[in-house]
Amino acid sequence: MQSSKNITIIGTGAYGTVLANVLTDNGHNVIMHGIENSQVNDINDNHINSAFFRDLIINENIKATNDFPVAIEKAEVVILSVPTFALDSALDNILKYGKRKMSIINIAKGLDEENLDLLSNKIIKKLENKNVMKNFGALYGPSVAIEVILRKPTCIMSCSKDKVFADFIANLFSNEYFIVKSTTDIAGCEVSAALKNVIAIASGILQGYSASDNARASLITIGNAEIYKFAKVFGAEMTTFMNFATLGDLILTCSSFKSRNFSLGMAIAENNSAATALKYHKKTVEGVASAKVAFKLMEKYKIDTPLFEIMYKILYNNLNPSNLINSFFKFATVV
Incomplete structure (x- = not known):
C-alpha cells in the first residue's frame, strides 16, 4: 500500500462516496466537495450519505465541504466524480483554484457529445499546459455502489496511457476487497x-x-x-x-x-x-x-x-x- 496521499473527490454522489470509503480504508486523507449542503453535513456530522445509502456508516475520517478552494487546497490527487454535464464546471474550478500540479483521475462515464470524442481527450486538452495537471488516468469497471460500501469483493480497471500512472492508481485503490488491475488502453x-x-x-x-x-x-x-x-x-x-x-x-x-x-x-x-x-x-x-x-x-x-x-x-x-x-x-x- 502507498504512503498516505491528500485526495480530493469532486462530487458527493454515490460512487464518489464509495471511492472515498475505499481510499480512507487505505489510510489516505480524503475530502469531498459537494454542492448539496445536506450531503456535506450528513458526511461530516453523521458519517453517512443518506441520499444514496440511507443509514449505512461510512469511514468517519472522510471529510466534506462545499468550499471548492478549501477542498482542493492540499490535493495531490483529484478525482472527477461528477455527471458529464457538470464536468466543464469542475474543470473550470480546478483551473481557477488549483495552486500546484495534481494527478487527475476521471470516473465520469460518457463521451464528449460536442466534439464526438473521448471525455479523456476533453479533460486533457482543457488542463494540459495550465500547470495544474501532473498526469491523467481513469477508473472503470463492474462496481455496484452499495456492494462496495458493504465491502463486497470487487475487481475493476485503472486506465492511463502512462503505464506507471495506471499502476499508481491501481495501488492507490487496491485492498483486500477492492482489487484494481491496470491497462494503458484508456x-x-x-x-x-x-x-x-x-x-x-x-x-x-x-x-x-x-x-x-x-x-x-x-x-x-x-x-x-x-x-x-x-x-x-x-x-x-x-x-x-x-x-x-x-x-x-x-x-x-x-x-x-x-x-x-x-x-x-x-x-x-x-x-x-x-x-x-x-x-x-x-x-x-x-x-x-x-x-x-x-x-x-x-x-x-x-x-x-x-x-x-x-x-x-x-x-x-x-x-x-x-x-x-x-x-x-x-x-x-x-x-
Missing part, C-alpha cells in the same frame, strides 16, 4: 464504460418483455462486439474487450436490477414507450445520452451497429420498444 475502457449503458437499457427491455436468459446472453455478446466497433475508431485494442472495465461491466450492467439503465429498460417495456418511461424516471440514466452520441458517431464514421441504431430509434424517435424483440436475431450478423 480508449477501449472509456468507450465501453459509456456505451455499455445503452446495451443495459436494451437488456432491461428484454427483461420487461419476459425474454429468455438465452436472449440476454446473445444481447451481451452482440453489444460487446458493437461497442468494440466504436472503440476501434479511437484506437482501442480487441484484447481490452475481455477485461473488467469492458466485458465485466457490461455483464453486470445488463443483468443487475440495481442498474439504473437496466431498470429504465424495464420501465420502457412496461409502458411500451420510452417517452412515457422517461417522463416519470427521476434518476440520471447515462445510457440515454450515450445512445445519442453513439448515433452521431455511427453517422460520422459509417459504423455498422444495428443494435445501437434501433436503441436510438426507441429512445429518440418513439419507435415501439417491441421492435427490439422482433428484430433481435437480425443483429446476430454483427458478431
Whole structure:
C-alpha cells in the first residue's frame, strides 16, 4: 500500500462516496466537495450519505465541504466524480483554484457529445499546459455502489496511457476487497464504460418483455462486439474487450436490477414507450445520452451497429420498444 496521499473527490454522489470509503480504508486523507449542503453535513456530522445509502456508516475520517478552494487546497490527487454535464464546471474550478500540479483521475462515464470524442481527450486538452495537471488516468469497471460500501469483493480497471500512472492508481485503490488491475488502453475502457449503458437499457427491455436468459446472453455478446466497433475508431485494442472495465461491466450492467439503465429498460417495456418511461424516471440514466452520441458517431464514421441504431430509434424517435424483440436475431450478423 502507498504512503498516505491528500485526495480530493469532486462530487458527493454515490460512487464518489464509495471511492472515498475505499481510499480512507487505505489510510489516505480524503475530502469531498459537494454542492448539496445536506450531503456535506450528513458526511461530516453523521458519517453517512443518506441520499444514496440511507443509514449505512461510512469511514468517519472522510471529510466534506462545499468550499471548492478549501477542498482542493492540499490535493495531490483529484478525482472527477461528477455527471458529464457538470464536468466543464469542475474543470473550470480546478483551473481557477488549483495552486500546484495534481494527478487527475476521471470516473465520469460518457463521451464528449460536442466534439464526438473521448471525455479523456476533453479533460486533457482543457488542463494540459495550465500547470495544474501532473498526469491523467481513469477508473472503470463492474462496481455496484452499495456492494462496495458493504465491502463486497470487487475487481475493476485503472486506465492511463502512462503505464506507471495506471499502476499508481491501481495501488492507490487496491485492498483486500477492492482489487484494481491496470491497462494503458484508456480508449477501449472509456468507450465501453459509456456505451455499455445503452446495451443495459436494451437488456432491461428484454427483461420487461419476459425474454429468455438465452436472449440476454446473445444481447451481451452482440453489444460487446458493437461497442468494440466504436472503440476501434479511437484506437482501442480487441484484447481490452475481455477485461473488467469492458466485458465485466457490461455483464453486470445488463443483468443487475440495481442498474439504473437496466431498470429504465424495464420501465420502457412496461409502458411500451420510452417517452412515457422517461417522463416519470427521476434518476440520471447515462445510457440515454450515450445512445445519442453513439448515433452521431455511427453517422460520422459509417459504423455498422444495428443494435445501437434501433436503441436510438426507441429512445429518440418513439419507435415501439417491441421492435427490439422482433428484430433481435437480425443483429446476430454483427458478431
